[in-house]
Amino acid sequence: MNSGRSWSTAHTEWDRRWQHKETRDEWRDPEPLVADSVPFLKERNVRDVLDIGCGVGRHALFLAQNGFQVTAVDLSESGLEIARDTATEMCLEITFTLGDFTSLPVPDDSCDLALAWNVIYHGDGAVVQQALDEIQRVLRPGGILICTMISTRHERYGDGTEVRPNTFIVEDDDEKAHAHFYCDDQRLVELIRAFQLFQLQDRQQRGPGTWHWEFLAQLRAST
Numbered sequence: 001m002n003s004g005r006s007w008s009t010a011h012t013e014w015d016r017r018w019q020h021k022e023t024r025d026e027w028r029d030p031e032p033l034v035a036d037s038v039p040f041l042k043e044r045n046v047r048d049v050l051d052i053g054c055g056v057g058r059h060a061l062f063l064a065q066n067g068f069q070v071t072a073v074d075l076s077e078s079g080l081e082i083a084r085d086t087a088t089e090m091c092l093e094i095t096f097t098l099g100d101f102t103s104l105p106v107p108d109d110s111c112d113l114a115l116a117w118n119v120i121y122h123g124d125g126a127v128v129q130q131a132l133d134e135i136q137r138v139l140r141p142g143g144i145l146i147c148t149m150i151s152t153r154h155e156r157y158g159d160g161t162e163v164r165p166n167t168f169i170v171e172d173d174d175e176k177a178h179a180h181f182y183c184d185d186q187r188l189v190e191l192i193r194a195f196q197l198f199q200l201q202d203r204q205q206r207g208p209g210t211w212h213w214e215f216l217a218q219l220r221a222s223t
Contacts, residue, residue: 030062046112053119057083064092073099102130113144121181124164155209
């Protein structure tokens with residue numbers, strides 16, 4: 001096991017997948033937690049939003065339509081190109097930036113909301129922690145995080161080779177050929193200890209057995 005290897009490689013597969021219309025069509029609509037959170041966000045005067053791992057822009061577009069100032073980051077050039085074109089067609093002003101979720105290309109304390117939907121678990125536990133540290137860096141005090149992690153209840157948990165603790169690669173499966181990190185409720189709470197949870201659910205996202213943690217939380221005040 002090579003502990004020095006980078007396990008954050010999912011963007012290469014998604015860059016390829018975004019070039020197919022059938023894949024893009026599967027990821028057009030905003031998720032319920034994101035859509036339902038708009039009144040909550042507006043009550044808290046959220047303005048500047050960072051969409052981390054924006055893909056083809058479904059959440060960036062939706063949030064911009066709802067009046068938020070959105071910066072969207074992804075390492076997939078094909079995804080960003082499609083998202084930019086769609087934003088232009090919809091006459092929406094969104095800043096799209098090529099960047100990695102473990103080294104976000106935005107300044108400290110620059111965002112009211114960080115959104116990372118089905119993104120930061122593409123790696124091992126160290127990658128997840130690095131991503132969360134970056135999110136804390138870019139959020140303003142009291143900033144909001146909407147995020148997901150894969151649950152150990154997921155039907156694919158344990159498939160393939162365990163390359164790092166609770167991190168699996170399935171070599172002959174395009175979807176799981178890059179590292180995926182799974183966690184239970186205790187590990188999740190440990191990872192997001194810098195945040196106060198407002199909402200948490202373990203939901204089957206895309207059919208039976210596809211359990212993901214979905215949560216909305218606020219960055220705690222510094223001590």
